[in-house]
Structures are given as structure tokens and as C-alpha cells.
Amino acid sequence: MINEIVVISGKGGTGKTSLTASIIPFFEDLVIADCDVDAPDLNILIKGEIVKERDFIGFQRPVIDYEKCTYCGLCHTSCNFNAISDDIIINNSACEGCKVCEYVCPEGAITMHDSVIGKIYHRKTIFGPMIDARLIPGEESSGKLVAEVRKLARDIAYKENRKMIIIDGSPGIACNVISAITGVSKAIIVTEPTISGLHDLKKVVHLVKMFSVEAKVIINKYDLSLNKAKEIKEYLELMEIEVVLELPFDVEVVNSISNLQIPSTTNIEFFSSKKWFDFIEYLRN
Numbered sequence: 001m002i003n004e005i006v007v008i009s010g011k012g013g014t015g016k017t018s019l020t021a022s023i024i025p026f027f028e029d030l031v032i033a034d035c036d037v038d039a040p041d042l043n044i045l046i047k048g049e050i051v052k053e054r055d056f057i058g059f060q061r062p063v064i065d066y067e068k069c070t071y072c073g074l075c076h077t078s079c080n081f082n083a084i085s086d087d088i089i090i091n092n093s094a095c096e097g098c099k100v101c102e103y104v105c106p107e108g109a110i111t112m113h114d115s116v117i118g119k120i121y122h123r124k125t126i127f128g129p130m131i132d133a134r135l136i137p138g139e140e141s142s143g144k145l146v147a148e149v150r151k152l153a154r155d156i157a158y159k160e161n162r163k164m165i166i167i168d169g170s171p172g173i174a175c176n177v178i179s180a181i182t183g184v185s186k187a188i189i190v191t192e193p194t195i196s197g198l199h200d201l202k203k204v205v206h207l208v209k210m211f212s213v214e215a216k217v218i219i220n221k222y223d224l225s226l227n228k229a230k231e232i233k234e235y236l237e238l239m240e241i242e243v244v245l246e247l248p249f250d251v252e253v254v255n256s257i258s259n260l261q262i263p264s265t266t267n268i269e270f271f272s273s274k275k276w277f278d279f280i281e282y283l284r285n
């Protein structure tokens with residue numbers, strides 16, 4: 001069985017991606033999956049080389065043949081997503097590809113066509129193969145693209161007999177996050193000791209509980225507000241979720257990221273501490 005570990009956060013800017021990158025060098029036999037398809041920046045630190053890329057067809061969208069259209073307005077009134085204006089122009093960003101307009105059009109003027117919503121990349125890295133993807137700005141269905149990234153990562157893991165997949169998930173609680181956590185072995189939630197950190201942590205904890213995912217929390221830069229860190233720990237105790245790590249703020253982490261280096265591969269003390277190695281052991285088993 002493949003050990004799939006996802007790193008998520010309720011909000012952006014908690015250090016999720018730099019922590020994901022810091023975990024990666026401690027494992028062999030792994031596949032890396034960047035499922036943060038809106039902002040896939042794990043590769044900035046991992047520095048993988050593209051070996052293959054392809055378009056991702058998210059769904060089909062309607063195209064109107066105006067030679068056949070009689071402007072009866074039926075498609076406009078039938079679209080539940082208000083994606084067709086009263087002068088019969090399709091708004092692609094509102095369209096959900098449900099095909100109702102094609103079905104109702106009495107003139108056969110509407111046909112559905114493949115729509116590219118993003119790009120998928122296969123990379124070679126010094127840590128193992130990596131799959132990442134980028135959603136075209138303004139496109140939706142990022143959940144589908146995340147599902148595809150995870151499927152490709154699993155295919156590689158099975159084919160190359162790799163035992164582990166490390167997933168960098170998206171921040172937030174939208175469908176792309178649900179897609180990234182579904183069926184994983186463990187979720188690591190990264191938070192920070194701020195008001196918004198706690199607020200968004202609550203939402204993501206609710207999500208992992210709802211999907212019955214085994215989850216533990218890392219409080220990053222915990223010493224920037226000991227009071228808020230305490231509040232986070234009290235909340236997590238109530239929710240019966242363990243704080244697996246508390247990382248202190250370290251300017252060397254910031255420097256390593258600015259220099260495009262994975263923090264755990266520099267000589268930052270924390271990453272050679274017992275606490276860190278216990279955490280790595282937890283992920284391994």
C-alpha cells in the first residue's frame with residue numbers, strides 16, 4: 001500500500017510549501033505531487049526538470065453556430081448558471097459544462113467542445129519523479145485537475161514500486177483541497193499563531209473531520225505569539241487533534257527560501273533535532 005501524505009493549510013502564507021519541501025529530502029522511493037494547482041510553487045525549491053507536459057481537458061463547453069441560431073432565447077432561460085446572456089453570448093467562466101443548452105436548443109445550433117483548463121507537468125527531480133499542474137487563470141474545476149495530478153502520481157508509484165507520495169495541497173477548504181485529502185493516509189495541517197491562522201485552521205479541521213482523515217498539526221513560527229499558539233493548542237485538544245510539531249521563527253528559514261534553498265537542506269538547527277526526526281518517523285510509518 002502506498003503511504004500518501006498531504007500537507008495542507010487553512011490559509012496561504014503559513015509556510016506549507018516550504019515545510020512540504022523540507023520533508024521531501026528525508027524519504028527515498030517517493031513521488032512528489034504538487035496539488036496547489038492555482039499557485040504551484042513547490043518546484044521553485046525542488047527544481048525539477050520537465051520531462052513531459054500536456055494540456056488538461058477539464059470538461060466540454062458549448063459553442064453556438066450563429067448561422068443556425070434563431071435567437072429564441074431558450075438556452076438563455078434554461079441555463080442555471082446564467083452563463084448565456086439575453087443576446088445569446090456564452091460566458092465561458094460561468095459555464096459549468098452541464099450540456100442543458102445543447103439539449104434544449106430546438107435548432108441544433110449548440111455543440112459541446114473540449115475545453116483546456118490547465119497544463120500538467122511530469123518532472124525529474126533529485127528526490128524522485130514529480131507531477132505538478134497549473135490551472136489557467138480564471139478557470140474553475142481545479143478539483144478535477146488535482147484528482148488527475150494524484151492519479152498520475154499513483155500510477156508512477158505503482159509502476160516504479162515507490163512506497164510514498166508527498167502531496168503539497170492547496171490552501172483553503174475548496175473542492176481542490178477536498179480532492180487533495182480524499183483517501184490519503186495522513187494529513188499534516190500547517191498553521192501559524194495569528195487570528196486568521198486560528199480562524200482558518202478551524203475550517204480545515206472541520207474538513208478533515210468530515211472526511212475522517214487522520215490529521216496532525218504543525219504550528220509554524222509558534223513563538224511569534226505564544227498566547228495565540230496556546231489558544232490554538234487548546235482548541236486542538238478539544239478537537240482531539242495532536243500538535244505534532246511547533247517550529248520557532250528562524251530568520252535562516254526565510255533566508256534559505258529567498259536563496260531558493262530547501263530549509264531542511266541547510267544547516268538550520270531545528271531540522272537535525274530529535275523533534276524533527278520523530279516527526280519524519282511518524283510520516284514514514
Ligand code: SF4
Binds near residue numbers: 064069088106107
Ligand atoms: S436555444 Fe438555440 S436557437 Fe435558441 S437562442 Fe439558444 S442557440 Fe439560438
Ligand code: SF4
Binds near residue numbers: 062095
Ligand atoms: S453547458 Fe450548462 S452551464 Fe454551460 S452554458 Fe450551457 S446550460 Fe449553461
